[in-house]
Amino acid sequence: MARPGTHRLPLLLRAVPVVAAAGVLVAALLAPVAIGAGTVLARASTGVGATTTGILDRAPDAATVVTDATGAPMALLYRRFRVPVGPAGIADTMKAAIVAVEDRRFYAHDGVDPQGLARALVSNAVRSTPLEGQGASTITMQYVKNQRLYTLADTAEERRAATADTLARKLTEVRLAHRVEDRLDKDTILARYLDLVYFGRGAYGVEAAARTWFATSAADLTVPQAALLAGIVRAPATYDPIDHPDAARARRGQVLTAMTEVGSLTPAQAAVARAAPLDVVPDPALPAEGCLAAREGTGFFCQEVVDRVTAAGLDLATGGYTVRTTLDPRVTLEAREAARDAVDADDEVAEVVSVVAPRPDRRPVLALAANRAYGDDSAAGGTMLPITTAPLRGAGSIYKIFTAAAALERGLVTPDSELDVPERYTATTFDDAGEDYAVENLGTYDDEMTLERALAESPNTAFVALLDRLGSVDPVVDVARRLGLRTTLAAPGPGGRPLAERVRAAEQASFTLGPDPTSPLDLANVAATITAGGTWCPPTLVARVTDRAGRDVTPPPPPCEQAVSPEVAEQLRRALSEDHVDGTAADAAEDAGWDGSMIGKTGTTQRSASAAFLGATDRYAAAVMTFSLDAPEPLCADPVRTCSDGDLTGGSAPAETWFDLMTPWHRGTDASPEADEDED
Structure with a gap:
């Protein structure tokens, strides 16, 4: 019976007495046809064993739901809109209606109704009428046909064979129906049929139909609603209640009459249902599908999830999975608002924010947000570029972190070590296509400063000189990869060569100044690795994937690694602790009222074509990048826009966004968003 809240009927699903089947007559009727078509019988038997396995064990395609960390849906993915719910998810009203009109002896036969089949075979043989009529197909046989059509058929030829009006197809269905009945109980067969069959307007299965036609669930269908849906099944276009309301109402009446005839309804109950309006939604439509239709502000995150899970081998468009992500809805909302406050979405400039939680044993991604x-x-300000995760523009002087890390690992410096800071420096180990490689500072600096001060004030010459002391760019590239720049360094460039390979081969000294395209998510994870004691973990967007049976099928992430020693990580934390105090991000921190401890580093590429800020606390690590969307162009600040002579820096819009976002979260525990609560 239906669970509480569904419509119970006193006589619902009453077993219908079996009319005595004339077995001898059926055998006599079947014999001439079979004898005259021995090859048909042989053809019908071929492959039945293999098909039986598919009919019984292969699940039909179903919609996948993608949720945030709280379990709230943010996107649906499907090829056909179908949401299987099983016996417990379908109201008894619906079960009674479909049995009454499609197969009133369903609970008594063994998958084949001899009377109906005999009538159909004789009529087909004598008058060439279609085999589908006159009760030839039981619900079990219809389940077999629809399973072959929607689930097993991969080609147009296989789809034609599954619906061909031939004796061979009908006899195949008879054999398969018997095998289904041998393995499954009646309630399971009925639910599988209702979860599979087409109800018009793109709705496959009764749950999708209930949502599409009535904005309700299959578990809560009323008698008139169930009767209407049961009538639609026979010919969804003919009985479409929007396009053909009179035909739909008449068909619903036929179903209600059938329900009274079999005892599922009393005449009084049927009369009440017959008088009810069709009451379908005015404009029935399928729910929006895909990440383009994801909940506002979650599209970039959704697409990254789909790409990663699909790459792991799961077909989200047909698999009926539930994908619970690590997306924190509050962090995402506020990150998006901060980016939009900083950069107008109508201009051709993107500002993106990637936020991860720097946990020592995993790295959940809380937000991938943008002003666009x-x-x-x-x-309308839209883009389908993966601007929050892909390496599109440079991060500038943030890369000086990697040169510092390589030097710290080799014991060449400590945070307190004094570095020379000449106005101009010509590299002794590196060149620029055969010419001297020389850099100049863009501002005025002391002649010497500690590594800590150098990272805060960011003079170019000090870090190219430090790279000279290392003698090669290899250790810098290596530590950059270990700390988290993995997508960035693996990204192919000209000739398909990954960035890491190109930088190493050319001994590209400019790598320390960060001109190369960089993933914002990679940057956020670099900060998280340093904050988490030097432990790198893969940035994880998926907390759990379950299949339609509730089994955990989450693709396993790569294991965490000790990227640098805890001692080097602590030195890096100390070396990066002054940017917000009296470094390049100090003004942004002061304007936001920031008074906490953190690590931070700004970056700006040549001509201000892009700018970035990377920062982290023990609770959050985030990167903000600002760049022109279509092509590298100079950017100006106040307001942020493309211009002919750029002046945007990492300490302006990117740092301002970071501090505007993070300051309220760290002002007190009551005001701070909760970290994601994804289950282990």
Whole structure:
């Protein structure tokens, strides 16, 4: 019976007495046809064993739901809109209606109704009428046909064979129906059929139909609603209640009459249901599908999840999975608002924010947000570029972190070591295509400063000189990869060569100044690795994937690694602790009222074509990048825009966004968003 809240009927699903089947007559009727078509019988038997396995064990395609960390849906993915719910998820009203109109002897036969089949075979043989009529197909046989059509058929030829009006197809269905009945109980067969069959307007299965036609669930269908849906099954286009309301109402009446005839309804109950309006939704439509239709502000995160899970081998469009992500809805909302406050979405400039939790044993991604929408309408500020995760623009002087880390690992410096800071420096170990490689500082600095001060004030010459002391760019590239720059360094460039390979081969000294395209998510994870004692963990967007049976099928992430020793990580934390105090991010920190401890580093590329800020506390690690969307162009600040002579820096819009976002979260525990609560 239906669970509480569904419509119970006193006589619902009453077993219908079996009319005595004339076995001898059926055998006599079947014999001439079979004898005259021995090859048909042989053809019908071929492959039945293999097909039986698919009919019984292969699940039909179903929609996948993607949720945030709280379990709230943010996107649906499907090829056909189907949401299987099983016997417990379907109201008794619906079960009674479909049995009454499609197969009133369903609970008594063994998968084949001899009377109906005999009528159909004789009529087909004598008058060439279609085999589908006159009760030839039981619900079990219809389940077999629909399973072959929607689940097993991969080609147009296989789909034609599954619906061909031939004796061979009908006899195949008879054999398969018997095997289904041998393995499954009646309630399971009925639910599988209702979860599979087409109800019009793109709705496959009764749950999808209930949502599409009535904005309700299959478990809560009323008698008139169930009767309407049961009537639609026979010919969804003919009985479409929007396009053909009179035909739909008449068909619903036929179903209600059938329900009274079999005892599922009393005449009085049927009369009440017959008088009810069709009451379907005015404009029935399928729910929006895919990440383009994801909940506002979650599209970039959704697409990254889909790409990663699909790459792991799961078909989200057909698998019926539940993908619970690590996305924190509050962090995402506030990150998006901060980016939009900083950079107008109508201009051709993107500002992106990637936020991860720097846990020592895993690295959940809490937000991938941007001032722009995820979408294909560029005029409305949309873009489908993976701007929050892909390496599109440079991060500038943030890369000086990697040169510092390599020097710290080799014991060449400590945070307190004094570095020379000449106005101009010509490298002794590196060149620029055969010419001297020389850099100049863009501001005025002391002649000497500690590594800690150098990272805060960011003079170029001190870090190229430090790279000279290392003697090669290899250790810098290596530590950059270990700390988290993995997508960035693996990204292919000209000729398909990864960035790491190109930088190493060319001994590219400019690597320490960060001109190369960089993933914002990679940057956030670099900060998290340093904060987490030097432990790198893969940035994880998926907390759990379960299949339709509730089994955990989460693709396993790569294991965490000790990227640098805890001692080097602590030295890096100390060396990066002054940028917000009296370094390049100090003004942004002061304006936001920041008074906590943190690590931070700004970065700006040549001509201000892009700018970035990386920062982290023990609770959050985040990177903010600002860049022109279509092509590298100079950017100006106040307001942020493309211009002919850029002046945007990492200490302006990117740092301002970071501190505007983080300051309220660290002002007190009551005001701070909760970290994601994804289950282990």
